[in-house]
Amino acid sequence: MHSFKRYGIAIAGVVFHLMIGGVYAWSVFTKPIAQQTGWQEASVSFAFSLAIFFLGMSAAFMGRLVEKFGPATVGTISSIFYGSGIALTGVAIQVHQLWLLYLAYGVIGGLGLGSGYVTPVSTIVRWFPDKRGLATGLAIMGFGFAALLTGPLALRLIMTIGLANAFYVLGLFYFVVMIITAQFIRKPHPHELPAVIANNASRVSLTNQSMTANEAVRTRWFACLWFMFFINITTGIGLVSAASPMAQSMTSMTAAAAAVMVGIIGLFNGFGRLAWATLSDYIGRPLTYSLIFILDIIMLVILIFFKQPFIFAVALCLLMSCYGAGFSVIPAYLSDVFSTKELGAIHGYVLTAWAAAGMVGPVLLSWTHQILHNYYVTLIAFIIIDLIAMIISIRIQKGFVTNQSVESVR
Template sequence: MLTGLAVQLESLPLLYIGYGVVGGLGLGAGYVTPVSTIIAWFPDKRGLATGMAIMGFGFAAMLTGPIAQNLIAGIGLVPTMYVLGTAYLLIMLTAAQVIRKPRPGEVPAADIAKSVSLTGTAMTANQAVKTRSFRYLWLMFFINITCGIGLVAVASPMAQQQTGMSAATAAMMVGVVGLFNGFGRLAWATLSDLIGRPLTYTLIFTVDVAMLAGILVFSSPLLFGIALCLIMSCYGAGFSVIPAYLGDVFGTKQLGAIHGYVLTAWAVAGVVGPTLLSLSDQYFHSYTYSLIFFVALELVAFILSIRIRRQFSVVARDEKVTDSLERQH
């Protein structure tokens, strides 16, 4: 609503405050709070729970976009801002009434027992950010989002440039890519409940490396589209798997705050990814150099994912030895 007022008054500072500061704070709070809460309700199915919540976040943009366009065409930009702002206010205030942490006894003890962190401890946010594990996870998330958000921004022109795809076909491909982005959030997060978050992230970066390398050489529109869809599924997975991974590593004591710290990587990646691809096209008239750099980044993330897997494999092994010794005594 502040954005609509800013446009109506033609005030750039108010636009920065309304759309940038207030809108950004609201987006962050509205994103983190339900995710951290739903993990508390379903500690044994963290991946599935967060995957469904974050898939909804992704698909909401696909739903709201056409609605906003039709409203703008029908009643104008400023009234549309007021209508959407009022709708968001009413819907979110209503939904907020039922969002709460579970009371003692509402979550089965057996489910809680399955949800202990890999370290066996529950850290505060200030403790978590000082650990090597946090730095690894931040970098992995940053790399995943940098590559994904960069490709989202240039998917259509890149497809036309590299495969000769028509503008109409490229637009259709972008729509399909959006579906993979959304459903990938649920699919990968659900898989992480079955095989564990560490292995899931390693698989995500394996797919990313292979498909980014494929995009560099594929001239077939079909192969290019398949590769891009798989990359976008991994991009969506980065958002849905990371909250559960953070819960696994640091516990759920201050999961919302820890998740908020990690999401700073999203803000940085939102600038870095599109900028790299734009500069590559501007100066070299090709996306090749940026794609090569993205492959290198994904390889770094792949190595980090293996290192953190090994780190917690050692923790798990030590815990088994300790449990065995305690039973003997």
């Protein structure tokens, strides 16, 4: 019965993330909005960057609310913010007000994203202390795959009922589904976990204590994890933002083939979240993160030296799996290091790295390409920062081994 309950809560978390993950389908709306309003596509695209920024910055505060008031309450807040933000985006389009687009989608929608992103993750980790990687991989995979659901649905709505009305319908749909699923997401009581799982949950963390969020952020462990997460996202989101033009510029890939490739790398982004997170349950989070950075470096080198379209596409796909892995492995990693005492708040704090990387990665790539007319300098920069992150990851990995040796002696 308890096993069924925790899987039911995990499914609710996946559905919840499928709704807010629709933000990744913003590119579907960019051109139609620009055509209908006369705004520049770059101005429309900025609404997405703004939403990601407010996601990362609000997650820290919202993570604390999850610990204080529970995931169902914060999930309800998220459904109100995100649903109303999407609906108000339709109003902004209808009245041709760019500032309202930024307020609606970027700020209000971004606040809904931040509160919604942290709602199920830390809770599901508590329900699956024996399979933390798998559980968070499932939940966050929903966020990665959402664009595959929202993209075709959005296009269909635009064609049948119009652009502004599409946002009204989506806003209502998101609100209803999110507010219902949020009520099923709650923390487990001690008696609801089987004894063997409860014992697993109480194992000593890397820091040998159960830390509060304020205590955790003052440690070097948190600084290292924040930096590694930042580097992983900076590399990944930078490549996502320029995958198609980069492939066409650096290889002989056609625009049509590049468009197909973008869809395929989206699948690797989603599946990578589940695959890497599940792998981390068997080999450990520190080794998993080290392998992610090693694979990143190898694939970035391949992008620089191999010009065959197929090899280039395979390298990008593997890089996107690593990008998705960063999101799904980090919650379980945080629980390994600091325990689950205030995991929601700690996870929220580390998501500020997403806000920073969302600005740095795409801007760095587009700026250097605009000045130098190639992507090589940025790719080399990505290799260097990935090397630094890999060294930090290996040092943390050694810290885990040392801690486990001490515990075995005790």
